[in-house]
Amino acid sequence: MRLSKTEIIGLLTEIFGVLVFLAVLFAVTLLFAR
């Protein structure tokens, strides 16, 4: 099973997208924690 460059970029895009979403939620949590 081999992954093409496009597929690897796709996988990283999904992970990065979710990390951004989680980071936004953490920023909002920080606001409420103060």
Next chain:
Amino acid sequence: MKNSEISVRSAEIISYYAGFVILGTSMLMVIPVVTAILSREWIPMLDFIISMAIAASLGLIFVLLGRRTKGHSSSVQWKHGFAVAALSWVMLMFLCSIPYLLSGHTYSYLDACFDVMSGFTTTGLVLTQDLDHLSNALNMWRHMLTFIGGQGMVVLALTFIVKESSGGYKFYVGEGKDIALVPNVKGTARIIWKISIVYLLFGTLVLWIAGLLLGLNPASSLLHAIYIFESAWSTGGFAPNTQNIMYYHSFLYEAIAMVFFIIGSFNFGLHYAVWQGKRKEFVRNIEIQSFAITAFLASVLAVAALSKTGLYPDAVSLYRRVVFNVLSAHTTTGFGSLYARQFALQWGDGGILIMVIAMLIGGSACSTAGGFKGLRVGIVFKGIIADVKKLLSSERSMRVYKFHYMKDIVLEDGLVRASALIIICYMVLFGIGTLLGTFCGYSLADSAFEASSVTGNVGLSIGVTSASMPAVLKIYYIFAMYLGRLEFLSVFALIGMAITGVKRIWKRKQI
């Protein structure tokens, strides 16, 4: 062809394909047998060999009963696809629970069946006792069931065992995954398994490193990484220890799990599109938009409500205890970073209501997640907006409303109606579960929480699910997990076919 002959042909088709599904699942028991041998667990090894022999024999009997179907896969109709999926899941529940029963970790066969259905449907509620001392073989089996259940057992078995595939798509839809990534079903199944296996390797590696950083020994860290990844990706929620994700006492481990259970709740069509270079789909897709909005709102509302209580003094604990659980509920994963009774005793009615709504909405269609799905929420919401706009606009104007789901799709009334009907079915299932819970003596909040957890295939518990709960509630929860996972149609088709068959036999007897 006479009516009675049609019924016999249908029964043979269903028996033939269900037999292959059972045979395929019996072969999967080789993995826990190998795990048992590597771990030198001889008694669990025997448990699995006995279970494998029973399952393989029954599968073979089913195939032989329907042997006339061989070479006639074109005679498979939609009703057969639905019935095979629905029947296979029930049969597999009874067969796959045998190792649980033999292990002595369940009080009854009903409890074992409950755990297996919970695994298959990627729910994650547990009645197995003393999880901390389970054999590696049984732990492997529990997590395998949830991983395979998430991708689709019927499709897996039929894709890789049965050579003829002309009726394949019908089984696929029957299992609640009506998506065609490529024109043939084998190709679609292979893509789904490729995506899942790539993530399995990547996720296991990341969690293995995190486990090593926590101080686990390499072998133990690897097993924990496999279990937690399989649970996260399948939005299952099983863990090898009683304390679930809290066992690791690690923000890093929880954060990694969060990333994978969110990605696991996405539609396989979306994964495929993004992996094919269509990265804009990640932002334009109606399901992602729907999930981002509802998950954000639910998390912020829960954080706002619980930050006032003083239970969680800093941002990190708020994030780990509140945001983690809300996202776990919304993606229908069921990993819990709180003990069950803490929801009831600390979160208050507002917090519980947010969790109930999040659990019912669930993840994406054609994913491993449950609930009534972001796609249907998005379609119904857009349908309401379109209706309001039609009311406010001139009677002469004709406007076409669209939404984006892999491609631009016209928002037709039939589509909105179908989505609303499924949502209503889920709400009825949830309503009956809540009512039954209150009849059994649980509070309204507890009953609603647990009913939404089983209906949405989530797995978070408020304390109702235990070996001591009434048998009637266990049976209803099994039924609710099953119906929620197969999205009603398959089960309705199986019941309809059974009633029709009985009616025909009854009429023939009267003649």
